[in-house]
Amino acid sequence: MKKNMKSNLCSRWCSLMALVLVLTLGLLAGCGKSQEAAPVKQGQAASGQLVVTTYGGKYDEVFMKDVVQPFEAANPGVKIKLAPYTGVAKLAQGGGEQIDIVSLDDFDIVELGNKGLLSELQQKDFSTWEQLYPQTFLKSDDGKVIGLADQFGSWGIAYNPKEMAKPDSWNVFWDPGMKGKVAMMSQWIPDIILTAKARQATYENMDPVWQAVKEVTPNVVQYYSSFSEPEALFGSGAVQAASYFNGRVIAMKEAGKPVDFTIPKEGGVLIRATKGILASSKNQELSRKFVDFCMNPEVQVNFAKDMYYGPTNREAKLEPALAGKGVVYGKEAIDALITPDWNKLLQQRKDWLIKWVEATSR
Known part of the structure; x- marks a missing residue:
């Protein structure tokens, strides 16, 4: 009987130790998981x-x-x-x-x-x-x-309605009466796209565009590189027309500056x-x-x-x-x-910008 009691006690002790081991391993595993970064789902705190x-x-x-x-x-x-x-x-x-x-x-x-x-x-x-x-x-x-x-936003023509009538075409920038009254973005593909439209050029033959850029340069008082520059140019009366964003023009107009925006017949760029x-x-x-x-x-x-x-x-x-x-x-x-196909146009971008620089050299 003593032998059986001893055997039972040993069996219970072994079972207890096994249970302790399982709980310990489970606790350690749980601690390890709690340290991992949970994915951030919509609606959850982050x-x-x-x-x-x-x-x-x-x-x-x-x-x-x-x-x-x-x-x-x-x-x-x-x-x-x-x-x-x-x-x-x-x-x-x-x-x-x-x-x-x-x-x-x-x-x-x-x-x-x-x-x-x-x-x-x-x-x-x-x-x-x-x-x-x-x-x-x-x-x-x-x-x-x-x-x-x-x-x-849209890219089109900003103009001073107190100095000129609302332009209907991108070709307004080439008007002889606009000499020294125009601003255009420097090395800006949307300007090149709209010039191609105005001169009926194709992306396979852009020569009419580079000739047009060369012709418009005398009218351009500034090829600007910062999107905020036209605000100062219109504010001081230095320009009457510029290629620009609709949103910035609306903001200037709301602030009381003499400027308005239009999409030319050739279209605007998204x-x-x-x-x-x-x-x-x-x-x-x-x-x-x-x-x-x-x-x-x-x-x-x-x-x-x-x-x-x-x-x-x-x-x-x-x-x-x-x-x-x-x-x-x-x-x-x-x-x-x-909406330009940028995957296609980016293949030509480097060449276009080189040609643009050559055409605008005074």
């Missing part, structure tokens, strides 16, 4: 810091007010840090180590994507995906979505301010959450009210008074603008 490049000036003020601060309020553990505009050349040379999200024009996003520097964006990660206009999606040459436009996530970012999930927030209808409506650039989400509804100011809004207005 934490961390994101670095987002922006365009500077008034844009940063509006972006902070209408996008950053609401996002941080909805995600108390998150901090968004704005960084200066960073171009393709610097990013391609490793200048994006501390950056998560880039704000760039559509052609720069496409170029970065083709260099393999941007993450692919997929529908499953975005709650707004099906609400977006087709022109919102920027694709690399292999068909992957690598950027989402969060604002639509300008897409776009967000892309650097492939090198260590905050991929949180970055997608922020980009998705930028596509939110309410966010885009507020941005349009303050900055006059149109929404890329079909669910964003603008008041008639705001839309009537010339904001790019709605399918009809968007489809009427030229």
Whole structure:
């Protein structure tokens, strides 16, 4: 009997030790899992810091007010840090180590994507995906979505209505009476595209464009390189007409400056301010959450009210008074603008810019 008791005690002790071992291993495994970063899903709380490049000036003020601060309020553990505009050349040379999200024009996003520097964006990660206009999606040459436009603008003609009649054609810049009264963007593909339209050139034969650029140069008081420069030029009366953005013109007009905007008969170019996530970012999930927030209808409506650039989400509804100011809004207005095939045009970009420099040499 003693032998049986001893055997039973030994058996119970072994069972108890086995149970302790199983519980211990389970606890250790649970601790290990709790230290892993859980994926950030839409609607869940997030934490961390994101670095987002922006365009500077008034844009940063509006972006902070209408996008950053609401996002941080909805995600108390998150901090968004704005960084200066960073171009393709610097990013391609490793200048994006501390950056998560880039704000760039559509052609720069496409170029970065083709260099393999941007993450692919997929529908499953975005709650707004099906609400977006087709022109919102920027694709690399292999068909992957690598950027989402969060604002639509148009590129056309800004003019002083007190000094000249509303122009109906891009050819106004070549008018003999406009000598010394014109500003155009330096090395800017949308200007080249509209000049090709005005001179009925083809992308296979751009010679008429370079001749036209050579002819317009005497009329140009400044080939500007900063998007803010035309504001000062119109403010001082130095120019009567310029190639420019609709949104900035509306803002100047609202501020009481003598300037207006028109799309010439040759058409306007759709300008897409776009967000892309650097492939090198260590905050991929949180970055997608922020980009998705930028596509939110309410966010885009507020941005349009303050900055006059149109929404890329079909669910964003603008008041008639705001839309009537010339904001790019709605399918009809968007489809009427030229949407360049940047994957095709970027193959010619280097040659075009060389020819442009040669033609503008005085």
